[in-house]
Amino acid sequence: SVPSLASSDGFIQCLSAAIPRQLLYTQSSPSFTSVLVSSIRNPKFSTPGTVRLLCIVTPTNASHVQAAVVCGRRNDVRIRxxxxxxxxxxxxxxxxRPEVFAVVDLANLRSVRVDQKAATAWVDSGATLGGLYYAVSKASSQLAFPAGLCPTIGVGGHFSGGGFGMLLRKYGVAIDNVLDATLVDANGRILDKQAMGADVFWAIRGGGGESFGIVLSWQKQAANFESMYLGTPDTLLPLMRSRFPELGLNRTHCKEMTWIQSAIPKDVWVKIFAWLGKPDAGLMIMDPYGGKIGSPPESATPFPHRGGVLYNIQYMNFWSAATDGSAQTRWLKDLYAFMGPYVSKNPREAYANYRDLDLGQNVVVGNVTSYEAGKVWGEKYYKGNFQRLATAKSKVDPDDYFRNEQSIPPLPATK
Ligand code: FDA
Incomplete structure (x- = not known):
């Protein structure tokens, strides 16, 4: 629902009583725009017309996050x-959608606490992957954590959808290595793994951001670092002997895996390269899966892209502010359609962290997100796990306070 001006004022008053004034930025604050754009990565969305938010809250401790949720619910203001x-x-x-909402920006909650002996760490959601990798590598050169490549990605969103990177073949996705978490629920309570229960703890590890509450921090198991080498032991061993003789690497330490077994015939590749050579063409990024990421069953976590998945394909394009991007967007849509016969079908799968509203958007019926409408996009991201995610949503947020265009709907009582 769209709150009235009165409820917006009530929200700001409620917040002002609970958190220091300098952590709250309303539209009239001089630094509102700079705080808003500070982490916007897609310039398409930094224009004023696309953003209608009421205020930005920048918590420095957990109680501020709780206060934002309590004040939001009391005054019918939603939170992103x-x-x-x-x-x-x-x-x-x-x-x-045309709704008034507030942003809770966790950038100030970014500490990383590594327990070197136990090879575990607690990381706050506002930490970046770069900050996490730095803290882990500073604590020990033998420890690492398997997550994405781009160092500015936030832990909070990344872990919510899965999180893969260079170590995926050996250690799987980030969420395969999460041991515990703390969540602020729709009643403003802080829940750990035990208090949130098995279904909700399962759901927050890959079930997408925002649907279940605000994850404050995550406990992770760090992995012993091993790097990836594309090639055979015949070329790797002499290289390692000359560069890192102290490691004493020999053939018994090596395990060869096939890098790619292409499911795409050669003549189709010729056509794909023709697409990539067109004017207004963008990129097609293929991340090879396999190894550890494929061993858990699809239902082990909400992230279902496991055994049998050869690559995660990402289609990307860029344009300058001087054009409207329609030619580049058309190229993306046409290539996506062209690839249909050669990729996963029924459903055509998609990775939740590569969010795409073209896959479908939620429909709100009677102030609750429709489960049936959600299935259209939800089964692409989560396959058979979508229903269990909706069950978890019904447990932790039955009133559907935490919602967005692709949040998990509560499961209707009749299901
Ligand atoms: P952001 O803050 O925008 O949040 C994303 C979603 O999660 C939103 O719905 C948000 O509301 C929700 N959310 C955020 N914090 C939350 C919290 N604490 N509790 C609950 N919900 C929360 N992925 C990958 O697996 N491997 C890779 O190598 C890359 N590389 C990459 C590069 C670049 C340049 C981009 C732009 C993206 C990627 N990604 C990726 C995708 C990335 O994992 C995905 O966009 C993440 O959701 C980003 O998390 P942020 O916290 O930065 O996003």
Whole structure:
């Protein structure tokens, strides 16, 4: 629902009583715009017309996050949570629907506490992946954590959708290595793994951002670092002997895996390269899966892209502010359609962290997000896990306070 001006005022008053004034930025604050754009990664969404938010709250401790939720619910103001701001559709700071909302920006909650002996760490959602990697590597050169490549990504959004990077073949996705978490629920309570229960703890590890509450921090198991080498032991071993003789690497330490077994015939590749050579062409990024990421069953976490998945394909294009991007967008849509016969079908799968509103958007019926309408996009991201995610949503947020255009709907009582 769209709150009245009165309820917006009530929200700001309620917040002002609970958190220091300097952590609250309303539209009239001099630094409102600079705080808003500070982590916007998609310039398409930094224009004033697309952003209609009421205020930005920048908590420095957990009680501020709780206060934002309590004040929001009391005054019928919804919240968008932002960690690193990398959401492809900008849903952490903008609404595609005409609603008034506030942003809770977690950038100040970014500590990383590594327990070197136990090889575990607690990381706050507002930390960046770069900050996390730095803290882990500073604590020990033997420890690492398997997550994405781009160092400015926020832990909060990244872990919410899965999180893969260079170590995926050996250690799987980030959420495969999460041991515990703290969540602020729709009643403003702080819940740990035990208090939130098995279904909700399962759901927040890959079930997408925003739907279940605000994740404050995550406990992670760090992995012993091993790097990736593309090639055979015949070329790797002499290289390692000359560069890192102290490691004493020999053939028994090596395990060869096939890098790619292409499911795409050669003549189709010729056509794909023709697409990439067209005017207004962008990129097609293929991340090879396999190894550890494929071993858990699809239902182990909400992230279902496991055994049998060869690559995660990402289609991307860029344009300058001087054009409207329609030619580049058309190229993207046409290539996506062309690839249909050669990729996963029924459903055509999609990665939740590569958010795409073209896959479908939620429909709100009677102030609750429709489960049936959600299935259209939800089964692409989560396959058979979508229903269990809706069950978890019914447990932790039955009133559907935390919602966006692609949040998990509560499961209707009749299901
Ligand atoms: P942001 O703050 O925008 O949040 C994303 C979503 O999660 C929003 O819906 C938000 O409301 C919600 N959310 C954020 N914090 C939350 C919290 N604490 N609790 C609950 N919900 C929360 N992915 C990958 O797996 N491997 C990779 O290598 C890359 N590389 C990459 C590069 C670049 C340049 C971009 C822009 C993106 C990627 N990604 C990626 C995708 C990335 O993992 C995805 O966009 C993440 O959701 C970003 O998380 P942020 O916290 O930065 O986003």
């Amino acid at each position: 949570v932002r960690s690193g701001g990398h959401d492809y559709e900008g849903l952490s700071y903008r609404s595609a």
